[in-house]
Amino acid sequence: xxxxxxxxxxxxxxxxxxxxxxxxxxxxxLMALGLAIIFGQMGVINMAHGEFMILGAYxxxxxxxxxxxxxxxxxxxxxxxxxxxxxxxxxxxxxxxEWLLIRHLYARPLDTLxxxxxxxLIMQQAFRSIFGAREVGxxxxxxxxxxxxxxxxxxQINGLFVMGLTLIITGVVALLMxxxxxxxxxxxxxxxxxxxxxxxxxxxxxxxLTFGLxxxxxxxxxxxxxMIGSTSPSAGQLYxxxxxxxxxxxxxxxxxxxxxxxxxISQSQSTLEFFTSGSNAKVTTLLIVIGLLMLRPQGLFxxxxxx
Amino acid sequence: xxxxxxxxxxxxxxxxxxxxxxxxxxLPLTLDAFRLNLVxxxxxxxxxxxxxxxxxxxxxxxxxxxxVFFGLGGYCMAMFLKLEASSVANTKIQSTPGIPDFMxxxxxxxxxxxxxxxxxxxxxxxxxxxxxxxxxxxLSYAMFKRRVGGVYFAIIxxxxxxxxxxxxxxxxGYTGGVNGITDLRTLxxxxxxxxxxxxxxxxVCCALLLGxxxxxxxxxxxxxxxxxxxxxxxxxxxxxxxxDVANFKVFIFCLASIFAAIGGAMFTLQVGFMSPSxxxxxxxxxxxxxxxxxxxxxxxxxxxGALLINYGKTLxxxxxxxxxxxxxxGLFIAVVLAFPRGLAGLLTDQxxxxxxxxRIRKSGGSPxxxxxxxx
Numbered sequence: 001x002x003x004x005x006x007x008x009x010x011x012x013x014x015x016x017x018x019x020x021x022x023x024x025x026x027x028x029x030l031m032a033l034g035l036a037i038i039f040g041q042m043g044v045i046n047m048a049h050g051e052f053m054i055l056g057a058y059x060x061x062x063x064x065x066x067x068x069x070x071x072x073x074x075x076x077x078x079x080x081x082x083x084x085x086x087x088x089x090x091x092x093x094x095x096x097x098e099w100l101l102i103r104h105l106y107a108r109p110l111d112t113l114x115x116x117x118x119x120x121l122i123m124q125q126a127f128r129s130i131f132g133a134r135e136v137g138x139x140x141x142x143x144x145x146x147x148x149x150x151x152x153x154x155x156q157i158n159g160l161f162v163m164g165l166t167l168i169i170t171g172v173v174a175l176l177m178x179x180x181x182x183x184x185x186x187x188x189x190x191x192x193x194x195x196x197x198x199x200x201x202x203x204x205x206x207x208x209l210t211f212g213l214x215x216x217x218x219x220x221x222x223x224x225x226x227m228i229g230s231t232s233p234s235a236g237q238l239y240x241x242x243x244x245x246x247x248x249x250x251x252x253x254x255x256x257x258x259x260x261x262x263x264x265i266s267q268s269q270s271t272l273e274f275f276t277s278g279s280n281a282k283v284t285t286l287l288i289v290i291g292l293l294m295l296r297p298q299g300l301f302x303x304x305x306x307x
Numbered sequence: 308x309x310x311x312x313x314x315x316x317x318x319x320x321x322x323x324x325x326x327x328x329x330x331x332x333x334l335p336l337t338l339d340a341f342r343l344n345l346v347x348x349x350x351x352x353x354x355x356x357x358x359x360x361x362x363x364x365x366x367x368x369x370x371x372x373x374x375v376f377f378g379l380g381g382y383c384m385a386m387f388l389k390l391e392a393s394s395v396a397n398t399k400i401q402s403t404p405g406i407p408d409f410m411x412x413x414x415x416x417x418x419x420x421x422x423x424x425x426x427x428x429x430x431x432x433x434x435x436x437x438x439x440x441x442x443x444x445x446l447s448y449a450m451f452k453r454r455v456g457g458v459y460f461a462i463i464x465x466x467x468x469x470x471x472x473x474x475x476x477x478x479x480g481y482t483g484g485v486n487g488i489t490d491l492r493t494l495x496x497x498x499x500x501x502x503x504x505x506x507x508x509x510x511v512c513c514a515l516l517l518g519x520x521x522x523x524x525x526x527x528x529x530x531x532x533x534x535x536x537x538x539x540x541x542x543x544x545x546x547x548x549x550x551d552v553a554n555f556k557v558f559i560f561c562l563a564s565i566f567a568a569i570g571g572a573m574f575t576l577q578v579g580f581m582s583p584s585x586x587x588x589x590x591x592x593x594x595x596x597x598x599x600x601x602x603x604x605x606x607x608x609x610x611x612g613a614l615l616i617n618y619g620k621t622l623x624x625x626x627x628x629x630x631x632x633x634x635x636x637g638l639f640i641a642v643v644l645a646f647p648r649g650l651a652g653l654l655t656d657q658x659x660x661x662x663x664x665x666r667i668r669k670s671g672g673s674p675x676x677x678x679x680x681x682x
Contacts, residue, residue: 043458045458045461045462101640101644104644105643105644108647109457109458110369110457110458110461111643111647113369113458113461114595114596114599114639114643115639115640115643115644117592117596117639118635118636118637118638118639118640118643119636119640120636121632121633121635121636121639122632122633122636122637122640124632125629125631125632125633125636126633128632129629237588237589240588241465241466241469241588244462244465244466245462245466248459248462248463277477279473279474279476279477280477282473283470283473283474283477286466286469286470286473287470289466290463290466290467290470293455293459293463294449294450294453294455295453297450297453297454297455297459
């Protein structure tokens with residue numbers, strides 16, 4: 001007996017909380033992927049990352065309303081269109097941001113943090129002015145509602161969908177980074193910017209594309225969020241701390257590290273949530289991560305980079 | 308770069324005298340008690356901005372968790388005031404008289420142990436300084452000894468301010484939760500609510516602020532200050548010269564946290580409550596904004612930045628609440644992109660050389676422009 005539960009109960013609890021943790025994990029990975037690309041590969045701290053996600057979420061909201069009004073027959077498929085639109089819109093805004101703002105600040109990483117914070121304020125107010133201050137939710141297509149039963153536990157379909165989506169996006173990003181010419185160039189620029197320029201890589205173009213891709217993924221992540229939660233103009237700020245910790249904890253330059261740390265943080269948080277209150281679980285998890293970072297400042301996975 | 312501030316001591320002094328004249332003479336004479344109290348509130352933020360000038364502007368440590376120290380100072384003071392306001396006579400209607408009202412609402416029947424020492428004013432005043440300082444010491448010692456710095460330190464302090472907010476809101480029965488500690492009345496029997504007390508508190512706040520500026524200036528112009536600038540510009544080289552860089556960084560971070568805590572305590576006294584909305588991520592970053600806009604290399608500039616932005620905030624949110632965040636975000640981007648040294652930098656780098664050139668009016672030799680600082 002432990003905490004008054006029998007071992008059989010504890011087993012089910014672990015599985016249930018483990019599954020809840022898996023959904024949280026998918027969410028963290030989606031959020032952190034974009035940030036890991038931008039922060040890890042470029043060293044730019046994008047405080048507006050949360051707002052790019054919310055942008056994606058609002059695009060999904062708009063899409064669902066448009067489909068409901070004009071194409072009710074295709075409503076079941078609107079989500080895929082919405083994700084594509086979220087990617088394109090957030091990515092395009094990311095490209096514009098890089099061109100107008102970030103490229104002037106590469107020499108001053110701490111200042112990118114401040115400038116993008118300014119951007120996030122502007123985006124938040126823009127959301128508030130356009131979509132209103134109240135939370136909005138999207139209507140899920142019927143095939144995404146309900147749950148499947150495996151043995152003794154129920155699994156929500158939208159949760160499974162988010163997980164599948166995470167898997168696909170992570171796979172695509174990994175392919176892009178490690179199998180494409182662009183990924184090779186990005187990794188070259190990270191390792192040695194000057195030499196990459198010398199061998200003919202257009203480092204500025206690579207920077208712009210990397211930033212745009214990171215923002216686009218944030219948009220897709222936001223789009224995925226609408227399935228499990230509602231969207232409000234300032235929701236982006238709620239996620240930004242978690243996301244940064246995931247990326248830093250994982251070791252900023254390593255995609256694998258990001259995934260591993262997202263897994264650790266989400267699992268410990270959701271398991272703790274069962275035994276104490278939600279806020280205590282969050283505090284404990286954050287404190288543990290801060291403590292571990294003190295012991296291992298480079299994060300879990302370290303990529304050797306020559307500065 | 309280091310010469311530009313140290314070589315311009317006369318500007319510094321003029322700015323200091325102007326600021327003192329503004330907050331001690333001009334504002335009290337021209338504003339009514341309500342507005343003066345508002346200015347007093349803005350000045351409490353400028354304590355934090357001062358600390359940021361020391362640790363960010365001069366040592367290169369960007370902390371996004373100054374709200375934590377501001378909050379700790381403020382909460383220490385609020386706990387004392389709250390205990391005094393919840394005397395048995397004042398709280399007769401509660402099921403447990405003599406404990407703060409929010410504890411009673413949360414079915415807590417005895418005062419928690421760590422609240423008990425806050426019945427003493429002396430202890431409270433010491434705690435206002437020492438509690439945040441201790442916390443800053445533990446955090447920064449652990450970080451800087453492990454050579455965690457720059458962006459990582461910023462993110463971790465930000466996480467810390469998130470933790471602090473969640474903790475305060477979650478432990479409602481012990482901290483007052485999201486409403487904070489409200490309904491504060493007297494300080495050792497002296498009522499802090501009427502206008503006459505608020506004016507006295509305003510002057511106390513000004514005196515402390517000017518004292519902090521002088522202390523900060525003393526630190527920056529000493530040999531220690533030069534080492535700090537050296538750490539900011541080339542940390543490794545300072546380490547190779549035989550200095551223990553971490554100790555200097557810990558010292559300046561603790562000093563900054565003490566400044567923030569004094570600001571927090573004065574905030575509680577002047578505004579009459581303390582709540583988690585002054586602890587979290589958003590207020591912490593706003594305080595960095597004050598410092599950046601005023602000038603991260605100028606103590607007086609940071610105070611001016613805090614005053615100006617808050618004045619603008621009050622003005623805008625009274626008349627165009629929609630525009631405020633646009634204006635703030637735009638201003639911030641503009642400052643970071645175009646004038647990284649803020650208003651004070653604009654004054655010393657652009658206006659002053661121009662004035663000098665006007666005075667000299669010599670045709671030979673192109674005017675030398677000071678190089679932009681290496682960040």
